[in-house]
Amino acid sequence: MLSKPKILIIDDDRDMVEALKIILEGKSYIVRVAFNGEQGINAVKKEKPNLIILDLLLPGKDGITVCRKLKTYPEYRDIPIIVVTALAKKMEDKILPEEGGSLRVEGHLDKPVNPKNLINKVRQLLKRRER
Amino acid sequence: MKNSSTGELEDKLEEMLGEQFGVQILNSMGIAIVVVDQNFNILWANTEYRRVQEEPKKPIIGRKCYEVSFNSKVPCSEKICAVIRTFKTKQNVKGLKIIRKEGQEKFLDVFSFPLYSSQGELEYVVEVIQDNTQLYKLVQLSDRLTAYASHELKTPLATITQLTSVLRTVDLSPGKRKELYDRIISRSQHGLKTVENFLIYSKIKAGELEITPVKVNFYSKVIKEILNFHTGYALEKGVKFICKVPKNLEVVCDPVYIQIVYNNLITNAIKYGGEKVCILLGYQGKDNEHYYFNVANTGESISGKDREKIFQRYVSKKIGGSGIGLDVSKELVEKHRGKIWVEPCYFIAENCLQKKDIDKLGDEERGKLINGNNFVFTISKQLVK
Numbered sequence: 001m002l003s004k005p006k007i008l009i010i011d012d013d014r015d016m017v018e019a020l021k022i023i024l025e026g027k028s029y030i031v032r033v034a035f036n037g038e039q040g041i042n043a044v045k046k047e048k049p050n051l052i053i054l055d056l057l058l059p060g061k062d063g064i065t066v067c068r069k070l071k072t073y074p075e076y077r078d079i080p081i082i083v084v085t086a087l088a089k090k091m092e093d094k095i096l097p098e099e100g101g102s103l104r105v106e107g108h109l110d111k112p113v114n115p116k117n118l119i120n121k122v123r124q125l126l127k128r129r130e131r
Numbered sequence: 132m133k134n135s136s137t138g139e140l141e142d143k144l145e146e147m148l149g150e151q152f153g154v155q156i157l158n159s160m161g162i163a164i165v166v167v168d169q170n171f172n173i174l175w176a177n178t179e180y181r182r183v184q185e186e187p188k189k190p191i192i193g194r195k196c197y198e199v200s201f202n203s204k205v206p207c208s209e210k211i212c213a214v215i216r217t218f219k220t221k222q223n224v225k226g227l228k229i230i231r232k233e234g235q236e237k238f239l240d241v242f243s244f245p246l247y248s249s250q251g252e253l254e255y256v257v258e259v260i261q262d263n264t265q266l267y268k269l270v271q272l273s274d275r276l277t278a279y280a281s282h283e284l285k286t287p288l289a290t291i292t293q294l295t296s297v298l299r300t301v302d303l304s305p306g307k308r309k310e311l312y313d314r315i316i317s318r319s320q321h322g323l324k325t326v327e328n329f330l331i332y333s334k335i336k337a338g339e340l341e342i343t344p345v346k347v348n349f350y351s352k353v354i355k356e357i358l359n360f361h362t363g364y365a366l367e368k369g370v371k372f373i374c375k376v377p378k379n380l381e382v383v384c385d386p387v388y389i390q391i392v393y394n395n396l397i398t399n400a401i402k403y404g405g406e407k408v409c410i411l412l413g414y415q416g417k418d419n420e421h422y423y424f425n426v427a428n429t430g431e432s433i434s435g436k437d438r439e440k441i442f443q444r445y446v447s448k449k450i451g452g453s454g455i456g457l458d459v460s461k462e463l464v465e466k467h468r469g470k471i472w473v474e475p476c477y478f479i480a481e482n483c484l485q486k487k488d489i490d491k492l493g494d495e496e497r498g499k500l501i502n503g504n505n506f507v508f509t510i511s512k513q514l515v516k
Contacts, residue, residue: 013286014367015314019293026301035368036406059405086282086289111289115300 005126006030008049010040010066011084012058016111020053020084023115024122037061041069044076051125056085067105080125082107082118140166140175140255163239163260166246167214171195171206174255183239183262184230196258200230213243217256221245228260238267279455280329287322291315317363324394328459331391335462342385342466344514350378352386354412357393361401369407373481376414382422383514388463392471393426395456396506400428409501411483421469421509427483429503432475442471460508468511476505 007029011017014035021031032047034040037058044052052070056063063083071077083105107121157164163180167173173191181191184199196214197203209215213226228239239260246255294315298308334340347353354376365372393412400410408428415423433441442461457471464471477484478501479492489500 013290015290015318016293018311018314019290019297022297022301022303022307039406059403086286111285112292112296115296 004028004030005050006032006047007051007053007122008032008034008040008043008047009053010034010037010043010058010063011053011055012036013055016055020113020118023113023118027119027122029122037063037066040066044070044079048076049079050129051122052079052081054081054083056083078129080106080129082109082121082125084109084111084113086111163262165196165258165260166255167196167258168255169218171197171214173199180260183237183260200228213241214256214258217243217245218253221253236264237262238264276455283325284322287318287325291318291322294318313363320360321398324391324398327391328395328455331388331459331463332455335459340462340466342388342463344383344385344467344516346381346383346516347386348378349380349382349384350376353384353389353393357390357397358412360394361397365401365410368401370401370404371407371409373409373411376412376424380414380422382510383512383516384467384510388466389510392460392463392508395460396426399456400426400430400504404428404430409478409481409503411478411481413483415507417512420513421511423507423509425483425505425507427476427478427503427505429478429501432502433473433504438473441473464508464510467509467514469509471506471508473504473506476503477501478503 007024009017009020009024009031010033011020012035017033017035021033024031032043032049034043037060040052040054040058041061043049054063054067058066061069063085067081067083070079070081085108106125109117109121158178160177161179163177163183165173165176165180173194173196176191184191191199195206197206197212201207206212206215209219211226211228213224213228216222216224216226222245224243226241226243228241230237230239240263242259242261244257244259245253246257248254294311297303298311303311331340354374358372358374361370362372397410400408404410408430411425411427413425413427415425417423442457461471475486477486477489479496479499483503483505484492484500485505489497492500
């Protein structure tokens with residue numbers, strides 16, 4: 001990958017977005033943001049990011065709907081998605097595996113995100129995609 | 132056959148329990164009692180049992196207990212049936228029976244005891260059933276509330292932790308650091324408001340909520356403070372506030388609690404009103420009894436059937452909502468001897484119109500209307516400071 005990888009954050013919590021943006025920009029990634037599901041899908045089409053960080057509880061189209069929708073487009077279905085959520089662990093266990101087959105989420109981190117874990121996960125997924 | 136069995140059993144019960152505890156007493160008790168044989172035939176049941184099964188009129192003696200309870204043709208599994216376990220183990224057994232009929236659920240605590248013949252054979256099982264539906268439902272609701280409370284508190288705490296970890300680990304300019312500190316302070320304050328709602332809620336539940344009415348300048352003691360609290364956070368989200376509350380209006384109320392009502396309504400408007408929501412804080416005048424205030428916002432209209440429901444305890448029509456904010460607001464308004472309701476409204480420029488107003492508009496103006504919701508609440512003019 002010659003140009004800097006572009007990462008799209010879709011989360012309605014602007015403070016969280018700002019924090020994640022600072023962490024990612026600190027590692028020279030280009031960051032784009034969207035604050036609801038609809039904006040997120042439009043941003044994917046416009047920006048064609050290399051990776052998406054997605055919250056599940058979003059106003060309007062929720063994260064699961066966004067994920068499902070993106071995976072139906074041949075041109076976007078291979079963009080790795082990391083789900084980042086503040087849902088309690090127990091609820092995540094209920095939501096993610098249940099939906100997992102069709103969601104095909106590539107990564108999952110609990111909020112607050114450990115910056116090191118985030119960067120490691122991002123690097124790992126981008127590297128995998130390069131192969 | 133049925134009659135003689137029942138009669139014999141009643142004799143046996145009377146013999147066992149003594150004269151002062153007759154079948155009449157068993158019938159008057161608020162717990163259901165049934166006696167079944169090894170083939171699950173009901174030999175005797177008291178009045179409460181018939182009520183619990185919702186078949187007070189139908190004859191149930193001689194029918195299978197699983198048929199009466201579950202409308203089933205086959206016995207229940209050993210796992211869920213206390214009677215089977217008692218016949219098998221000859222021990223007292225405790226269980227839970229859940230009856231689902233016509234979309235309603237009943238939660239019945241079941242205790243079953245072996246009943247021996249004079250020859251010492253295990254002949255019958257006595258099942259004592261207590262309808263604890265209300266208790267189980269309260270536990271379910273309480274679990275849901277705990278889950279909501281945890282989530283509502285986890286969200287700001289997770290964000291504060293995230294911002295703090297960035298401040299600690301990333302080299303930032305002084306301006307950026309200040310911005311992050313401001314965000315942390317703002318999120319902490321919003322988290323505190325959430326806790327405040329839960330504290331008020333627990334006061335309501337304990338019947339300890341009292342208001343302290345004082346005569347205040349409504350704009351400076353309520354509106355101005357609530358606008359200051361929300362403006363910074365809301366500006367970033369593109370929220371537009373329109374305030375039409377007169378600056379010289381004096382009202383007797385508890386300003387702290389009325390601020391909480393406003394905070395809940397504004398928080399919902401920001402949360403669910405979408406991007407660039409327009410929020411109007413209005414004053415709709417007064418009559419002999421009440422002052423009328425409103426908080427209207429642009430956004431998807433709440434459907435007719437949901438307009439009543441959203442003020443009920445724990446009911447949230449939105450993902451990520453606890454359903455507690457509007458319930459608390461309703462209680463606080465009622466403490467001010469007022470009412471709260473929501474009606475559809477229509478925004479045109481900075482004006483919020485009701486359905487009756489838009490009939491007078493021309494086609495061009497109608498085309499510019501933006502849907503919204505208008506939350507109206509009243510405060511009694513009779514409150515004494």
